[in-house]
Amino acid sequence: MNLSTPVAVQSREVNYAPRVFDLSETPLRELNQALHNVGEAGDEPAWEVLNPKGSHAVAVGVDKAVAVNVRGSVGYYCAGMNDGATITVHGSAGPGVAENMMSGTVVVKGNASQYAGATGRGGLLVIEGDASSRCGISMKGIDIVVRGNVGHMSAFMGQSGSLVVLGDAGDALGDSLYEAKLYVRGSVKSLGADCIKKKMHPKHIERLRRLLERAGITDVKPEEFTRYGSARTLYNFNIDNADAY
Template sequence: MRVFDLATTPLRELNSALHTVAPGANDTSFEVVNPRGSHSVAVGIDKPVTVEVKGSVGYYCAGMNDGGTITVHGSAGPGVAENMMSGTVVIEGDASQYAGATGRGGLLVIKGNAASRCGISMKGIDIVVHGSIGHMSAFMGQSGHLVVLGDAGDALGDSLYEAKLFVRGTVKSLGADCVQKEMKPKHLKLLAELLEKAGATDVKPEEFKRYGSARKLYNFNIDNADAY
């Protein structure tokens, strides 16, 4: 295992080491100490490496992750796991705004709370938040799943496409075109799998409500012309 101390080593050395792991290499474990809120820790990973970050990080940690497993033993700043392609990112603490934004795949687990715009424009990523999420989460979410064990803030799922949202607690308000939907057996099964993957073993899928798109904003409706 290679250890990078960001108090003494430039961030670029860490990220460049992560980017130059040879295909099939067996030395794929990394540890990062003293991140102290650094930006862009472990971005652009495209190999199945494992990164343990011992502390809190700033902007854009694990951005564009494609196949890596990154665990932050602390909290994350804005844009964690932004545009993830595949792999797993786990935040032991809280995440700031737009966690998992535009993500196309992989699993983002936030053990604490996530702030506003969690999963904004998500396109296939699965996000499981053990705590609560802030306003405008899953805005224009296209596909993927957002699972929230706690509560959701204002305007959940505004202008939603086909991302599926599951919230166990209260939803402060639903955004435009986002509605509660029936929880069918296939959704319960899917949710059970996501909860298990995210280590949320003490809650049952039946405790959640499902939200999705009413599909009324997909096309221009002439009756709304006066609103523009």
């Protein structure tokens, strides 16, 4: 989805020919500008980003269906606002990876720091290691699959989308949850306010099966997961809950 009206981009002294960006030689802005200048995604080969060394905001705001491979670990907000690209981090990601993703796929081969996938509206985020606290906070339609564990307050105020955790979840999972769907295969340290265990119906198993397939996970079965969701008691103010405020 591109909401902006196309405008003529002034020509810049940027060499667009090579699709390998070595961040030890090329400024990050040049990489991001080149990614934003992609015309038709079909014309573009895979992009390689070398030596990220913890840089912030690598490949943010990409809105074409390009494939970007980042070879190393990144800092804050990698792949933020992604809209259609497939971005793979061959390392670990700092806070806010794929924050506010609209569509596309982001894969983190290592671990992800706090608030991975926060506020995401669509697309798929796969974290092959662990995600720390607040994974999927305020998620609004994104699907997140974490092969390892997630930290405390994950899916806090999650509105829609799915969070799938193959490992364990930390404290206060799904606190103040709206309609995001949570599936955890391991243990849950504690559930947050208004988050409850729910029954897995065939439609949930089917939905989860498709999601695991999209995430390329073939070694676990959807039946091994427990579903959690909102008890919907906090949606509207209830005088009986006044003491809780």
